[in-house]
Amino acid sequence: MKRRTRICELLAGEGLGEDVEVRGWVRTNRVGKNVAFLAVNDGSCLASLQLVAAPELANFPQICAIATGAAVVARGRLVESPASGQRYEVHAERLEVVGTSDEQYPLQKKRHSFEYLRSIAHLRPRSNTFGAVFRLRSSLAQAVHRFFAERGFLYVHTPIITTNDCEGAGELFRVTTLDPAAPPLVAGAVDFSQDFFGERAGLTVSGQLEGELFAQAFTDIYTFGPTFRAENSNTPRHASEFWMIEPEMAFADLMADAALAEEFLRFLCRHVLDHCREDLEFFNEHIDRELIARIEAVADSSFAMMEYAEAIDRLRRAPVSFEFPVQWGLDLQTEHERYLTETAVGGPVFVVNYPKEIKAFYMRQNDDGTTVAAMDLLVPKVGEIIGGSQREERLDLLAPRMAELGIPPDSLWWYLDIRRWGSTPHAGFGLGFERLIMYLSGMENIRDVVPFPRTPRHAQF
Amino acid sequence: MKRRTRICELLAGEGLGEDVEVRGWVRTNRVGKNVAFLAVNDGSCLASLQLVAAPELANFPQICAIATGAAVVARGRLVESPASGQRYEVHAERLEVVGTSDEQYPLQKKRHSFEYLRSIAHLRPRSNTFGAVFRLRSSLAQAVHRFFAERGFLYVHTPIITTNDCEGAGELFRVTTLDPAAPPLVAGAVDFSQDFFGERAGLTVSGQLEGELFAQAFTDIYTFGPTFRAENSNTPRHASEFWMIEPEMAFADLMADAALAEEFLRFLCRHVLDHCREDLEFFNEHIDRELIARIEAVADSSFAMMEYAEAIDRLRRAPVSFEFPVQWGLDLQTEHERYLTETAVGGPVFVVNYPKEIKAFYMRQNDDGTTVAAMDLLVPKVGEIIGGSQREERLDLLAPRMAELGIPPDSLWWYLDIRRWGSTPHAGFGLGFERLIMYLSGMENIRDVVPFPRTPRHAQF
Numbered sequence: 001m002k003r004r005t006r007i008c009e010l011l012a013g014e015g016l017g018e019d020v021e022v023r024g025w026v027r028t029n030r031v032g033k034n035v036a037f038l039a040v041n042d043g044s045c046l047a048s049l050q051l052v053a054a055p056e057l058a059n060f061p062q063i064c065a066i067a068t069g070a071a072v073v074a075r076g077r078l079v080e081s082p083a084s085g086q087r088y089e090v091h092a093e094r095l096e097v098v099g100t101s102d103e104q105y106p107l108q109k110k111r112h113s114f115e116y117l118r119s120i121a122h123l124r125p126r127s128n129t130f131g132a133v134f135r136l137r138s139s140l141a142q143a144v145h146r147f148f149a150e151r152g153f154l155y156v157h158t159p160i161i162t163t164n165d166c167e168g169a170g171e172l173f174r175v176t177t178l179d180p181a182a183p184p185l186v187a188g189a190v191d192f193s194q195d196f197f198g199e200r201a202g203l204t205v206s207g208q209l210e211g212e213l214f215a216q217a218f219t220d221i222y223t224f225g226p227t228f229r230a231e232n233s234n235t236p237r238h239a240s241e242f243w244m245i246e247p248e249m250a251f252a253d254l255m256a257d258a259a260l261a262e263e264f265l266r267f268l269c270r271h272v273l274d275h276c277r278e279d280l281e282f283f284n285e286h287i288d289r290e291l292i293a294r295i296e297a298v299a300d301s302s303f304a305m306m307e308y309a310e311a312i313d314r315l316r317r318a319p320v321s322f323e324f325p326v327q328w329g330l331d332l333q334t335e336h337e338r339y340l341t342e343t344a345v346g347g348p349v350f351v352v353n354y355p356k357e358i359k360a361f362y363m364r365q366n367d368d369g370t371t372v373a374a375m376d377l378l379v380p381k382v383g384e385i386i387g388g389s390q391r392e393e394r395l396d397l398l399a400p401r402m403a404e405l406g407i408p409p410d411s412l413w414w415y416l417d418i419r420r421w422g423s424t425p426h427a428g429f430g431l432g433f434e435r436l437i438m439y440l441s442g443m444e445n446i447r448d449v450v451p452f453p454r455t456p457r458h459a460q461f
Numbered sequence: 462m463k464r465r466t467r468i469c470e471l472l473a474g475e476g477l478g479e480d481v482e483v484r485g486w487v488r489t490n491r492v493g494k495n496v497a498f499l500a501v502n503d504g505s506c507l508a509s510l511q512l513v514a515a516p517e518l519a520n521f522p523q524i525c526a527i528a529t530g531a532a533v534v535a536r537g538r539l540v541e542s543p544a545s546g547q548r549y550e551v552h553a554e555r556l557e558v559v560g561t562s563d564e565q566y567p568l569q570k571k572r573h574s575f576e577y578l579r580s581i582a583h584l585r586p587r588s589n590t591f592g593a594v595f596r597l598r599s600s601l602a603q604a605v606h607r608f609f610a611e612r613g614f615l616y617v618h619t620p621i622i623t624t625n626d627c628e629g630a631g632e633l634f635r636v637t638t639l640d641p642a643a644p645p646l647v648a649g650a651v652d653f654s655q656d657f658f659g660e661r662a663g664l665t666v667s668g669q670l671e672g673e674l675f676a677q678a679f680t681d682i683y684t685f686g687p688t689f690r691a692e693n694s695n696t697p698r699h700a701s702e703f704w705m706i707e708p709e710m711a712f713a714d715l716m717a718d719a720a721l722a723e724e725f726l727r728f729l730c731r732h733v734l735d736h737c738r739e740d741l742e743f744f745n746e747h748i749d750r751e752l753i754a755r756i757e758a759v760a761d762s763s764f765a766m767m768e769y770a771e772a773i774d775r776l777r778r779a780p781v782s783f784e785f786p787v788q789w790g791l792d793l794q795t796e797h798e799r800y801l802t803e804t805a806v807g808g809p810v811f812v813v814n815y816p817k818e819i820k821a822f823y824m825r826q827n828d829d830g831t832t833v834a835a836m837d838l839l840v841p842k843v844g845e846i847i848g849g850s851q852r853e854e855r856l857d858l859l860a861p862r863m864a865e866l867g868i869p870p871d872s873l874w875w876y877l878d879i880r881r882w883g884s885t886p887h888a889g890f891g892l893g894f895e896r897l898i899m900y901l902s903g904m905e906n907i908r909d910v911v912p913f914p915r916t917p918r919h920a921q922f
Contacts, residue, residue, distance in 0.1 A: 004712070006613055006680070023680065023712040025883045043679030044613060071883040073712065098712070099854070099884035122875035123882075125678035134679070138616040145606045152467055152505060155599040159913045160621065160664075160687045161634075161702055163920045173622075173657070174641065175634045175664065177691050180651040183641055190641040196634070196691060196701070198918040203621075203636065210913055210922060217586035218504030218595070219467070219484065226621045226686065230638050230657060240657070241622050251465070251484040251534065251559070393560070414583035414922055421584075422486045422532040423560035452620045452671055457659035459624045461671060461875055 008045035013088055015078050022049060022074045022090055025126060026101070028109060031064045038063075038095075040072060043125070046132055046278045050081060050089040057095060068108060069101030069126075114448050121452050121461050129286070132279035133449055136272065137437050143271040144224060144245055144433075147264060153247060154218040157225060158207030163199050164411055171230045172202035173240075203228035208246050208428065209362070209415055212391060215248040215426055216418045222247040224433075232456050236445040239434065241454040248428035254364075254373040254390040257427035258350050261377050261386050262303045264431070265348070269299035272440050280440075288442025294380060295440060297347065304349040306340070308371065311351045314344050331358045332376070337383030348379045361405050362415075363389040364425075365397055375429070382439055388429025395419035469506035474549055476539050483510060483535045483551055486587060487562070489570060492525045499524075499556075501533060504586070507593055507739045511542060511550040518556060529569060530562030530587075575909050582913050582922050590747070593740035594910055597733065598898050604732040605685055605706055605894075608725060614708060615679040618686060619668030624660050625872055632691045633663035634701075664689035669707050669889065670823070670876055673852060676709040676887055677879045683708040685894075693917050697906040700895065702915040709889035715825075715834040715851040718888035719811050722838050722847050723764045725892070726809070730760035733901050741901075749903025755841060756901060758808065765810040767801070769832065772812045775805050792819045793837070798844030809840045822866050823876075825851040825886075826858055836890070843900055849890025856880040 005020050024042035031037075034055055039048035051074050053063045066072065074095040081089040106120050107127055117124040124130040148155065161175050177196040178184065184191040192200040207223035214221045223246045231238060247260060272280055273295060284291045306314075315326040315336050320343075324333040332340075332351070341349050353371040356363070363372035373390035392398040398419060402409060409416060437449040447453040452461040466481050485503035492498075495516055500509035512535050514524045527533065535556040542550040567581050568588055578585040585591040609616065622636050638657040639645065645652040653661040668684035675682045684707045692699060708721060733741055734756060745752045767775075776787040776797050781804075785794040793801075793812070802810050814832040817824070824833035834851035853859040859880060863870060870877060898910040908914040913922040 008613075023885075025678075043615065069882040071711075071885045098886065099880075099882070101882040105882040122674040122878060123678075125675055126883075131678065134617065134675070135615065137618075141616050141618075142606050142610045145603050149603045152469075154504065154596065155602050156595065156912055157598075157602075157687070157704055159702065159915060159920070159922070161689075161915050161920055173636045173638060175636060176641070177634060178641070180635065180637070180639070180644055180653075181646065181649065183644075185642065188642065196693070196917060197915070197920040199920070201920050213583040213922070214586055214595070214912065217486075217584075217592065226618070228622075232657070241620065243618055250532075414581075417583060419560075421530040421560070421562040421566045422587075424484075424532045425559065451617055451675065454620060454622050454658070456657060459620070459622055459658040459660070459662050461620070461625075461674070 006044040007040065007042045007047075007049045010049055010078055010090070011045065011047055011086075011088060013078075016080070016088065018078060019075060019093075020078045020090060022051060022072075022076070024049070024072065026066055026068055026070045026072055028068060029064075029066045036060070036063050036066075038066065038072070040074075041126075041131070043131055043135075045135075046128060046282055047086070050083070050086055051076070051092050051095065052089055053092045053095055057092065059095070062097065063095055066097060067101040067103065067105065069105035070097055071099035072097055114445065118447055118453070125451075128282065130448075132282050133437070133441055133443060134451065136276050136279050136441055137449065139276050140268060140272065140437065140440070141224070141433070143268060143275070147267050148222045148247065151220065153220040153222045154214065156207075156211060156214045156221050156223055158204070158210040158223045160204055160226065161197070161201050162204045163197065163201050164209070172205065173228050173230045175201045175203060205229060206244065206246065206430065208248065208430065209412070211246055211248040211428065212426065213414065213418055215250045215428070216422065216424065219250045220247070234456060236447075237435075239446045239450060239453050239455055242446070242450070243433040245431045245433055246428060248426060250424040250426045252390075252427045253425055254352060254375055254427055257388050257390060257429055258303075258305065258352070258375055258377075261350075261375070261388060261429050262348075265377070265379075265386065266299050268436065268440070269295045273299060283442045291442045298379060301347045303377070304345045304347060306345070306349055306351050308351055308354045311336075311340055315339065318344070329355050329357065334383040337376075337378045338380070341378040341383065342380045348377060350375050350377050359389070361401055361407060362391050362398070364392045365401070373427075379439065382435070385435055385439060386429050386431050388427065390425065390427040393419055393423045393425050395423070467505040468501065468503045468508075468510045471510055471539055471551070472506065472508055472547075472549060474539075477541070477549065479539060480536060480554075481539045481551060483512060483533075483537070485510070485533065487527055487529055487531045487533055489529060490525075490527045497521070497524050499527065499533070501535075502587075502592070504592055504596075506596075507589060507743055508547070511544070511547055512537070512553050512556065513550055514553045514556050518553065520556065523558065524556055527558060528562040528564065528566065530566035531558055532560035533558055575906065579908055579914070586912075589743065591909075593743050594898070594902055594904060595912065597737050597740050597902055598910065600737050601729060601733065601898065601901070602685070602894070604729060604736075608728050609683045609708065612681065614681040614683045615675065617668075617672060617675045617682050617684055619665070619671040619684045621665055621687065622658070622662050623665045624658065624662050625670070633666065634689050634691045636662045636664060666690060667705065667707065667891065669709065669891065670873070672707055672709040672889065673887065674875065674879055676711045676889070677883065677885065680711045681708070695917060697908075698896075700907045700911060700914050700916055703907070703911070704894035706892045706894055707889060709887060711885040711887045713851075713888045714886055715813060715836055715888055718849050718851060718890055719764075719766065719813070719836050719838075722811075722836070722849060722890050723809075726838070726840075726847065727760050729897065729901070730756045734760060744903045752903045759840060762808045764838070765806045765808060767806070767810055767812050769812055769815045772797075772801055776800065779805070790816050790818065795844040798837075798839045799841070802839040802844065803841045809838060811836050811838050820850070822862055822868060823850075823852050823859070825853045826862070834888075840900065843896070846896055846900060847890050847892050849888065851886065851888040854880055854884045854886050856884070
């Protein structure tokens with residue numbers, strides 16, 4: 001298939017002096033005395049290409065009337081631009097409008113609030129900010145796959161519909177085909193044996209448990225797929241549907257897990273610095289003036305590590321008054337995490353070995369009897385960005401722990417099974433993909449880094 | 462992070478003559494008079510590495526008792542193997558069992574039926590066949606991203622939870638947090654305004670409509686995510702949850718669409734021939750003797766193209782009696798598709814321009830008034846593998862067509878909107894990822910190419 005020329009290539013000077021074809025959407029149309037200047041964008045990069053149209057063109061009157069938002073196809077010569085702010089422009093020899101626009105077009109030149117733009121999520125990708133956000137998102141997603149592919153990790157599609165609840169939390173969406181108005185009842189309770197899957201089913205909150213199964217066959221695996229939380233919370237950091245990256249390694253302990261997390265995060269920082277520079281500079285100018293400096297610092301730093309107990313100790317001695325209590329046995333809040341990474345350490349820091357009561361059943365119990373081999377990676381500005389653990393691989397410790405927490409062994413027989421034959425020390429972590437994009441773009445609302453966000457009472461488009 | 466040596470690297474001779482570390486699961490343990498031979502597999506490739514353990518090892522008696530399925534870690538020298546069937550082996554200087562096994566281990570050496578293996582989907586990745594299947598799946602998924610990344614396509618995560626139904630089909634899973642036993646009713650009907658999203662929501666059947674929105678900003682985009690069908694059909698080709706790849710291109714017609722589909726499928730065939738050779742050879746020997754020849758033929762052939770009308774004509778004149786009727790206006794069945802690609806053409810063939818009545822509302826109406834710009838790509842052995850179309854970009858044709866089919870315009874106001882401002886001719890297609898894996902592995906049941914398949918009454922693991 002013959003490749004089409006993209007505007008990012010033309011702006012890099014590919015085809016200079018030659019006849020090229022340009023396709024895209026008009027961002028602005030500035031009509032001078034004897035010429036029209038059209039800024040055309042095709043989404044391949046932030047910048048628009050300037051099309052210069054002269055009155056010699058048969059449809060020049062029509063060209064002068066082209067409104068913002070119209071789709072055009074043009075042919076012409078790519079030349080150096082005499083104007084400042086751009087190196088190249090195209091002198092149109094033909095310019096055709098394939099899709100008109102008008103003054104009703106919702107993305108006029110004036111600035112719009114992010115909140116308004118969420119209501120036109122079908123059009124906001126054509127704006128500078130959201131063009132940059134979704135290019136960054138795509139580039140990062142592809143880089144995630146490249147990172148793991150280069151390291152021999154197997155990509156596994158863990159199930160979306162599930163009959164188990166990984167974290168033991170109740171915030172599951174139910175998936176059903178039962179008649180919603182008249183569900184089959186037995187003694188007042190719904191008879192899920194008549195539902196599509198023959199039992200109660202829901203949307204996954206994590207692919208970890210199934211990922212562990214695959215790690216016990218392929219050694220190094222990762223998942224990258226959608227996960228769901230039915231929490232009724234309206235915050236800038238929570239969405240009902242989001243994507244997670246969850247690597248899992250057999251024959252690996254907590255230190256190997258932390259080493260992978262550090263390598264991964266630094267790789268992703270380096271990736272956006274090297275491959276998304278134009279968009280990053282846009283974010284740095286318009287969204288967060290510290291962005292590039294912060295990403296560079298993470299990309300170049302070596303991450304610190306601190307025991308949970310030490311973290312508590314340092315927080316208690318901190319000359320700061322926190323909103324939430326600091327005490328051994330309580331989870332860290334964002335304010336605590338940010339103090340640790342921003343003030344106490346001054347860079348990324350792993351906090352490891354948390355009290356077992358505040359962590360999930362599957363985490364490996366340490367010999368002290370009170371902590372588990374958990375790790376959270378904290379980074380400046382946001383606090384926790386990655387959470388992981390070594391998993392309990394010893395059946396004689398896992399089974400009693402599940403019993404203690406009231407998790408019926410029958411519900412996870414297969415999870416116990418892989419501890420029965422050829423069990424290995426293994427570890428993994430989870431990185432919320434939207435959190436990552438927010439961190440690397442400076443965008444502060446998760447609704448603005450998801451193409452079509454799902455939150456309580458919102459599932460449009 | 463220091464990389465760990467993988468068995469596929471050792472079997473390629475990396476580190477020959479050096480001390481290496483080996484980790485994996487024991488496939489067989491053959492104990493001779495003065496030596497134990499352990500075949501160890503870590504999932505990085507099909508082949509196992511032979512570990513040779515001599516009686517000098519302090520734990521030799523324990524080594525001799527290692528059962529199939531145990532997890533071991535060994536150190537030793539990588540040397541050329543005197544035995545046939547393998548070039549290298551490791552002479553163990555230390556061999557530690559990290560996870561024992563016993564004769565209850567369900568994957569003993571004897572052959573198991575695929576049906577039985579489905580019941581132990583947590584362990585089947587440790588078998589030769591499923592190791593090969595899931596390596597192929599992972600390698601293909603990563604190759605899909607590489608294909609599009611290299612061509613500047615933007616990866617978009619279209620929503621999983623949706624309030625619209627792309628194809629107009631009713632086979633949706635409902636997603637809800639309402640009390641299943643006592644849903645809120647208004648006049649006998651469920652009051653979905655009280656549900657989590659404030660309206661009736663379900664799982665997506667396709668990301669196409671949202672993909673189109675992004676193509677109207679980024680020109681070339683693709684989706685690759687899970688999709689769902691609540692059809693109560695138990696066939697080897699249908700699953701309730703499966704992954705789809707859906708590219709969409711602005712400024713593109715049906716011919717550009719077909720060109721991309723051809724380039725894509727040939728790339729994927731070439732990819733597995735070049736990068737999954739060992740696993741392909743396994744499939745060719747054990748699953749389908751024609752496999753590699755068939756893939757090579759597709760990789761090297763130029764695809765034919767045929768009008769639907771001509772296809773009907775040739776089917777009617779075929780010296781074959783079909784089970785299903787052949788008539789202009791009826792959809793093609795698999796038997797028809799296979800005849801066309803296998804007998805009529807003898808290779809991959811696009812059938813284009815189908816009657817509009819048997820295709821979706823969004824396909825572009827041809828000037829003849831009776832057909833739409835649809836294409837199906839048919840390949841030997843399976844029939845249709847890719848389906849796509851040019852989309853109706855003309856508002857004045859799309860809106861009446863939707864009305865004709867009873868689709869309320871309010872439900873897709875955003876889809877209509879992108880035809881209002883800057884509309885472009887655009888086209889795309891869908892490739893079911895599991896169909897692709899079946900095609901490239903010879904596996905005949907979709908349940909055997911999905912890690913943890915979801916089908917009616919089955920959502921285990």
